Amino acid sequence: MSVHISAKKGEIAKTVLMPGDPLRAQYIADNYLTDVTMVSKTRNIYYFTGKFKGKEISVGASGMGFPSIGIYSYELFTEYDVDTIIRIGTCGAYTTDLQLFDILNVDKAASESTYAKFAWGIEDEAIANQGNAFDKINETAKELNLATKAVNIHSSDIFYRKDPAVPAIAQKYNCPAVEMEAFALFANAQYLGKNAATILTVSDIIPTREFISADQREQALRTMMELSLETALKF
Ligand SMILES: O=P(O)(O)O[C@H]1O[C@H](CO)[C@@H](O)[C@H]1O
Numbered sequence: 001m002s003v004h005i006s007a008k009k010g011e012i013a014k015t016v017l018m019p020g021d022p023l024r025a026q027y028i029a030d031n032y033l034t035d036v037t038m039v040s041k042t043r044n045i046y047y048f049t050g051k052f053k054g055k056e057i058s059v060g061a062s063g064m065g066f067p068s069i070g071i072y073s074y075e076l077f078t079e080y081d082v083d084t085i086i087r088i089g090t091c092g093a094y095t096t097d098l099q100l101f102d103i104l105n106v107d108k109a110a111s112e113s114t115y116a117k118f119a120w121g122i123e124d125e126a127i128a129n130q131g132n133a134f135d136k137i138n139e140t141a142k143e144l145n146l147a148t149k150a151v152n153i154h155s156s157d158i159f160y161r162k163d164p165a166v167p168a169i170a171q172k173y174n175c176p177a178v179e180m181e182a183f184a185l186f187a188n189a190q191y192l193g194k195n196a197a198t199i200l201t202v203s204d205i206i207p208t209r210e211f212i213s214a215d216q217r218e219q220a221l222r223t224m225m226e227l228s229l230e231t232a233l234k235f
């Protein structure tokens with residue numbers, strides 16, 4: 001049991017799939033895993049452990065933003081001996097070069113956030129995915145004949161802002177899309193020497209205000225869920 005996760009030691013697998021939304025974690029547990037146990041529901045941030053094609057995998061939410069994923073990923077890495085976390089999230093595209101439902105495998109997360117600096121003394125504005133999870137995602141996507149794009153993304157503290165221009169840091173690091181957690185996940189993994197990757201589905205095109213509707217969303221995210229589950233078999 002850690003401060004924010006009530007699972008007992010040994011109840012969480014070495015590989016954790018981590019959506020932002022607890023209901024997305026529940027959807028994966030209900031639709032893809034067998035022999036499933038809910039191992040934590042502290043603060044309604046659900047964690048489940050079960051089997052996918054015979055391999056033990058856990059799935060649990062990060063919540064939204066750096067403070068939240070910072071807490072969950074740190075406790076999973078340090079108190080539950082988790083080796084690999086694959087975040088599976090949604091993102092907004094800054095450009096019409098991306099389309100709704102595109103799947104991105106994140107190379108680096110660039111951020112204005114001071115999270116990495118004040119947590120671990122990491123001064124970099126852009127932090128790379130950690131370990132071999134990124135490569136395994138690319139390999140798995142190829143095997144599944146799935147088109148994915150390897151890109152840098154902007155990890156932001158901000159969802160709503162007054163200035164519609166693409167933020168300077170996103171321009172500096174060629175980030176075609178924005179989300180809110182990968183930078184802190186990669187910082188924690190870098191400091192602790194763990195594996196971390198982020199797969200994102202484009203859910204909004206910011207310049208045109210197109211977005212995936214609530215009823216399309218569940219089906220739309222299935223491809224990313226399946227890619228992460230198949231990748232998890234390789235650890
Ligand atoms: O779909 P998730 O994983 O929550 O990710 C994105 O969605 C949330 C904002 O709506 C932020 O957490 C952002 O990073």
Ligand SMILES: O=c1cc[nH]c(=O)[nH]1
Nearest residue numbers: 090091092178179204
């Ligand atoms: O962080 C996010 C996630 C989805 N869509 C956005 O515009 N921003």
